[in-house]
Amino acid sequence: MNDRYGYGTDVLATDWRAPRRGRAREVAADPGMVVEDVDTGWCGAVVGVEKVGGMQVVHLEDRRGRRKGFPLGPGFLLEGAPVVLTAPVDRRAVERLATEREAARRTASGSVRVTDRPARVATGSRIWVEGRHDAELVEKVWGDDLRVEGVVVEMLDGVDDLASLIRSFAPTRDQRLGILVDHLIPGTKETRIVQEAERVSPWVRILGHPYVDVWQSVKPARLGLDAWPVIERGRSWKHGILAELGWAHRTQADVARGWKKILGTVRSYSDLEPTLLASVEELIDFVTVPPPHEE
Known part of the structure; x- marks a missing residue:
């Protein structure tokens, strides 16, 4: 087939509607990332994302230290390519979730939890x-x-x-x-x-x-102590410890309650x-x- 106009063999086989800069991809608005607002040309580093009037706003700071807010979403360029800014990932929450998942895999002794064997x-x-x-x-x-x-x-x-x-x-x-x-x-x-x-x-x-x-x-740190108190000879050690901790310490019931608190830490x-x-x-x-x- 003679391609006199340079369209190729099948003009519909390509994404002929794609924008010149390419299609926008989603990018988390992480602090420090430099982007440009397409409509105003404002270019600056992301300094924060917050919710204002029910809408999420990304704040950009230009090289002169001036700040301006823009609706979070499409309409930005990152290194010349279109992007849709999304809320930044809470990395601490991700790390906390990973820690919790790892803890769920292990017993209190640190062993891998056995789930498929009675x-x-x-x-x-x-x-x-x-x-x-x-x-x-x-x-x-x-x-x-x-x-x-x-x-x-x-x-x-x-x-x-x-x-x-x-x-x-x-x-x-x-x-x-x-x-x-x-x-x-x-x-x-x-x-x-x-x-x-x-x-x-x-x-x-x-x-x-x-x-x-x-x-x-x-470990004494679990009770907020630098070290366990020293109890003098001749004094009940457990009752003495409870007294030093400022807890009830006169009866065996007090000792039992004190141990439950310690064990709970x-x-x-x-x-x-x-x-x-x-x-x-x-x-x-x-x-x-x-x-x-x-x-």
Whole structure:
């Protein structure tokens, strides 16, 4: 076909109605971006977007520092090309959403949340902890992980007779026992008890933390403190702590309420001291015995 006028073989095969500068694309009006208003020729950097009289307005500042507002939308040029300005993305909101989505993927212990596997039937392995508060803290941070593994946490009423309790449990390779002990530091009564108890069986592991009470394993910053208060000898540690915090502290009910407030500040493993984290994680690894077909 003779193309004497230069239209090509099919004039309708191209976008013959497209503007000379090209079609406008949407661009977020981010601060600092330099654009030109087509109607007035005003050229300036975006300094803000706000809602005025039910309409969004973009404010441009020219090189002399003068500012002028224009309706947000079409009618602007960016580097000579037409654009439709849209409200800038709230990057903090985007980052916050990404953080929330990542948090939803993980348990409080930081492990990837398992969603396609039901909790295992409880195995014979156990983790023993000293007292209700220890158990509640372990449940809050590691509960999801322990349910997936089928490991049960049980409370001890002190460790004075620990060796005898271990003999009664009779741990084996497939039914292991992990024990978390409070205030486990050299030279203490607890250390001597643990050394004796560890001789009972190779399938028991006893670890601890150096704190007087598991309360201290919560980072003091979560309570607005630089450090946990020092309580003098002879004074009830928990009652003393509550008094130093300015909370009710006279009765056991006050202690229970105080612990609930402290526990409520714990959102994840990052709110706990590394010493406790290391001990609990090691105990979980020790007692987590894979089923025979997984070995």
